[in-house]
Amino acid sequence: MMPHDDLMNRWQKRLQQQAIQRQQQGLWRQPKVLPGTGLNFCSNDYLGLSHHSQLVEAYQAGLREYGCGSGGSPLISGYQAPHQQLSEKLADWLGREAVLLTGSGYAANYAVTSVFNQLDPMYYFDKRNHASMYDAVGYEWGADQRLRRFRHNDLAHLAQLIEAHPHRSDRQPVIASEGVFSMDGDELPLAELLQLNASHGARLDPAIWIDDAHGIGVNGEQGAGICGQTTAQQVAVVSATFGKTFAMGGAFIAGDRSFIEAAWQHARHYIYSTAFSAAQAHALCTAIDVIKSADVLRQQLRTNIEYFKQGLLSLGWRHQADNQGLNHAIQPVVAGSAHAAIALGEQLARRGIACLAIRPPTVPSAQAGVRVTLRANHQRSDIHQLLDALGPYQTFIRSLPVSDGAS
Numbered sequence: 001m002m003p004h005d006d007l008m009n010r011w012q013k014r015l016q017q018q019a020i021q022r023q024q025q026g027l028w029r030q031p032k033v034l035p036g037t038g039l040n041f042c043s044n045d046y047l048g049l050s051h052h053s054q055l056v057e058a059y060q061a062g063l064r065e066y067g068c069g070s071g072g073s074p075l076i077s078g079y080q081a082p083h084q085q086l087s088e089k090l091a092d093w094l095g096r097e098a099v100l101l102t103g104s105g106y107a108a109n110y111a112v113t114s115v116f117n118q119l120d121p122m123y124y125f126d127k128r129n130h131a132s133m134y135d136a137v138g139y140e141w142g143a144d145q146r147l148r149r150f151r152h153n154d155l156a157h158l159a160q161l162i163e164a165h166p167h168r169s170d171r172q173p174v175i176a177s178e179g180v181f182s183m184d185g186d187e188l189p190l191a192e193l194l195q196l197n198a199s200h201g202a203r204l205d206p207a208i209w210i211d212d213a214h215g216i217g218v219n220g221e222q223g224a225g226i227c228g229q230t231t232a233q234q235v236a237v238v239s240a241t242f243g244k245t246f247a248m249g250g251a252f253i254a255g256d257r258s259f260i261e262a263a264w265q266h267a268r269h270y271i272y273s274t275a276f277s278a279a280q281a282h283a284l285c286t287a288i289d290v291i292k293s294a295d296v297l298r299q300q301l302r303t304n305i306e307y308f309k310q311g312l313l314s315l316g317w318r319h320q321a322d323n324q325g326l327n328h329a330i331q332p333v334v335a336g337s338a339h340a341a342i343a344l345g346e347q348l349a350r351r352g353i354a355c356l357a358i359r360p361p362t363v364p365s366a367q368a369g370v371r372v373t374l375r376a377n378h379q380r381s382d383i384h385q386l387l388d389a390l391g392p393y394q395t396f397i398r399s400l401p402v403s404d405g406a407s
Contacts, residue, residue, distance in 0.1 A: 026338035027359055038352035039382050041372050046218050046329045047297045048377030049290060050247040058286035062279030070275040074101070075264070078275025082282040089285055090252060093292065094227035094238065098260035100253045101281070103273050105213055105241035108251035109136040111267035112209055112239055115259055118266060119172035121146060124161060124206075126177045128152040128184060131362075133176060133211055152184070155192050162200060173206040179215035179226045183363050183371060185330030187215070190226070194234050207236040214330060217245025218301065222292040232256060246287045250276040297376040301329060304374045308383050316393035332358070333390065335369040340400055344370050347396070351389035 008016070022028045034040065049055055062082065070078035087099040102108045113136040116123075123137050127149045137147055148165070150158040158175070167173060175197060177188045188210065197206055212226040220228025223245070226238050237259060241251040253263065263270060308331055312318045317333055326332075335341045338359040345357035348370065358371045372386070390396070 041355040044244040045247045046245045048375045059283035062282030066278035074275045080278040082278040086281045096254040097257040105251045106132040107269035108239040111263045114266040115262040121172045121174045123147045124175045125149045176209045179212035185328045186325045209237045213241045216240045301376040311387040329374045331372040341368040
């Protein structure tokens, strides 16, 4: 409830006006407690590991031995034996020299740019990169003079941007992309990017940085994501979070030792934030073992993805061409406007399904809808229930006010 106008300060009135405007645009957000019952199709726990017995037992064992918290930042008291073990285990699995652990994916991406920013970078950015990557390079704060954006997954456009601008020998080009795009569910054309980068290597020596938050654990050899598909010479830095397939929290960056050592010096989120607990680090070591051997779960996830895609096709939510390239657990269902996205999310909620609306600025207005995220432990009956709740596309469109119809 808004405070009474007579008791409001000027800044409160301005915030109220902004809130009303966002509500009218269908862009108002607020946290909601996830129901304890019903079906969850908005979790990024892709392999369904959040209740895996080995991970739960490892976390409990870590709590008993190391307690609940780390007690400080990593450079003070927050780097304990399990943190070192986790760093070394990640580096070995991913084929990189060293790893930096952080409290969140946001902090990880800030750590990446804290190092590149020492090298006078020019960032080449996919337009659909995650907000944490944009914020890390300072795009919202006017630092876009060192940022050139290419059309989503359009590597011909990227090549044009690189060729069109002369480069000083002391300026470091950085090509930055997600591995799997968090809202679109499509993947970076990795082989084409590596070929493009190699063609400019002798003259410019571009560095590739990939945020693989949604790919690690699901893609690549033994679930190693981008690192399982490339060498350290091909992709200089990989950032990713433990909040998706690992089913926990925190994040990391992986690269060569000189890069990680530089992050120790310059990554302010790392230096000045309390580290996640040693108990969690202990559990994450077990999570790596589980993920590496989870081929059966990865196959079940792929089966669920294909079944859902065909369901969307039969209900008219997609054409066959729309399904091409959407092979990840992230499956956007486009409603066409912010208000239509809200209506679709509410329609699913009435049927006991948690799958929330995704609206601008997270996605362009015409791409607003719900983002379905599938898991390996979803049953065929669960997916049936979701498809029944979505219903035919034309039925949904006819239920909307004329002004809210898909564009």
